[in-house]
Amino acid sequence: MTATVAHDRSLDFDALRELAAPDMRRVDQLIRDRLSSNVVLINQIADHIIASGGKRLRPMLHILAAHTAGYVGEDHIKLAAVIEFIHTSTLLHDDVVDESDLRRGRKTANALWGNAASILVGDFLYSRSFQMMVELDSPRIMRILADTTNTISEGEVLQLLNIGNADVAEAAYLAVIERKTAVLFAAASELGAVLGDMPESQVQALRRYGMALGYAFQIADDLLDYMSDASTLGKNIGDDLAEGKPTLPLIYAMEGAAPELLETLRHAVEQGGLTSLDEIILAIQNSGALERTRAVALKYAAQAHEALAELPPSEWRDALAALADYAVSRGY
Numbered sequence: 001m002t003a004t005v006a007h008d009r010s011l012d013f014d015a016l017r018e019l020a021a022p023d024m025r026r027v028d029q030l031i032r033d034r035l036s037s038n039v040v041l042i043n044q045i046a047d048h049i050i051a052s053g054g055k056r057l058r059p060m061l062h063i064l065a066a067h068t069a070g071y072v073g074e075d076h077i078k079l080a081a082v083i084e085f086i087h088t089s090t091l092l093h094d095d096v097v098d099e100s101d102l103r104r105g106r107k108t109a110n111a112l113w114g115n116a117a118s119i120l121v122g123d124f125l126y127s128r129s130f131q132m133m134v135e136l137d138s139p140r141i142m143r144i145l146a147d148t149t150n151t152i153s154e155g156e157v158l159q160l161l162n163i164g165n166a167d168v169a170e171a172a173y174l175a176v177i178e179r180k181t182a183v184l185f186a187a188a189s190e191l192g193a194v195l196g197d198m199p200e201s202q203v204q205a206l207r208r209y210g211m212a213l214g215y216a217f218q219i220a221d222d223l224l225d226y227m228s229d230a231s232t233l234g235k236n237i238g239d240d241l242a243e244g245k246p247t248l249p250l251i252y253a254m255e256g257a258a259p260e261l262l263e264t265l266r267h268a269v270e271q272g273g274l275t276s277l278d279e280i281i282l283a284i285q286n287s288g289a290l291e292r293t294r295a296v297a298l299k300y301a302a303q304a305h306e307a308l309a310e311l312p313p314s315e316w317r318d319a320l321a322a323l324a325d326y327a328v329s330r331g332y
Contacts, residue, residue, distance in 0.1 A: 013326045016060070016319050023063045024056065027080045034081060034128060045109050045121045049088055052106050059084045061213070061323065062188040065206055068316040069196020075136055076195055082145065083188050085129035090152055090180075092122035097160060098243050140194060148187040155179025164244040166266040170251055174215070182214030189213070189320075202311055209307035209320065216300035217327040222247035223293045224330075226284055241280065244272040248296065252289035297328045 017024070035046035059080035066076035092109055094100070096118050101111035110118035126149070133145050159176045162168045189210030193203040225240045226249050240247050246254075246269045254265050261283055264276055284290065304324040311317050 012322070013055075013330070016064070016322060016326070017055075019315070019319055020060050020063045023077060023080070024060060026077050027056070027059050027063070027084070030077055030081045031084060034085075034132060035125075037124070041113070041117055042121055042124055045113060045117065048106075048109060048112065049092075052103065056084060057217075058087050058184055058188050061185060061210065061320075062192050064316055064319050064323065065189045065192025065210070066195050067192075068206070068311060068314060068320060069193045069198045069202075071192065071196040073195065076192065078132055078136060079141070079191055079195070080188075082129045082132050083184065083191075085125045085132070086145070086149055086152070087184060089122040089125035089129070090156070092118045092125070093156065097156070100239070100243075138194075141191060144187050144191060144194070148183050151179050151183045155181070155183075159245070162246060164270050164272065166246060166254070166269040168246040168251065170248065173246070173248055173251060177215055177218045178211070181218040182211045185214030185217070186210035205307045205310035209304050209324075212300045212303035212307060213324055213327055216297050216304060216324065219248060219293060219297040219300065220328045220330070223249060223290060223297065225249075226281060226290065241268055241277065242272055244269055248293045249284050249289045252292045253284040253287040256287060257283070294328070301325065301328045 032050060035043075035050070037043055037046070062080045062083055063076060066079075091103065095103060095108040096110045096115045100108050102108065108118070109121065129145075129149075133142055136142075155176055155178070158172075159180055162172060162176060186207045187210070190203060190207035193206040198206070222240060225247065241250065250265065250269065254262055257265055265280060265283070268276060268280055301324045304327075305321055308317055308321055308324075
């Protein structure tokens with residue numbers, strides 16, 4: 001039988017944020033300080049990004065992991081900011097590729113300032129993150145983050161190749177999630193263990209935790225695209241479909257669809273747009289695809305719990321366990 005982590009199920013996301021709040025306030029201040037530039041447009045877009053809010057989930061994950069590892073220094077604050085810069089730069093680029101005009105309920109940078117400015121400020125964030133990681137003077141940290149950003153770039157290209165492709169299989173979909181999303185969760189967790197000088201087996205356990213958490217989070221996010229709206233998720237229902245992205249609910253719905261419905265679903269992926277959105281949403285909901293997708297997300301959340309069982313008990317480990325629960329329960 002696989003070991004699992006017993007933890008306080010009453011620890012909700014607000015409690016997690018409160019636990020990490022003292023460090024996260026310092027992270028937020030460092031983000032503001034290091035986003036500053038002599039170039040006015042960079043400052044304008046940076047201010048917009050900060051005002052857009054967001055849960056800062058990835059830097060908070062790093063903070064929780066560092067404390068789980070018993071780290072008592074200062075470098076976790078800088079690394080948390082680096083992780084957020086890398087994540088935000090990918091969002092700026094993604095919004096251009098996806099032609100998105102809404103994120104977290106607000107206009108995207110590309111909608112306000114254009115694609116060129118959004119891409120270039122994304123590049124600025126990438127380069128600023130590497131300036132900061134060099135300041136930590138750790139070859140292992142630099143290698144982890146360099147490998148991570150390179151893998152994320154591969155994931156972005158893979159996702160681009162999948163757009164409009166109605167024949168994308170589950171394995172190809174998961175390959176994009178691994179590279180585009182899960183690797184940064186894995187790095188955030190692993191770096192906390194590295195800072196805390198944990199035994200290598202526990203470093204790898206925290207990396208496995210982060211990887212599984214990233215899978216769970218993204219699959220749940222893709223599920224919510226067919227269950228939510230702009231007021232709860234920060235984007236409109238069906239956005240993935242409108243962009244021609246064949247995510248897991250749609251992949252599952254196509255597997256057992258009758259010929260006429262299958263043609264409708266394939267056309268929606270290949271052409272994008274939302275001309276048959278109501279019909280498609282109803283078909284997906286009636287197919288059992290949402291339940292199957294949720295089961296996959298829960299499987300990865302369980303894997304995250306299993307990885308944590310290799311770490312010493314603490315309130316911080318409990319917080320990581322609760323974060324895995326949150327990843328698959330938000331919005332339901």
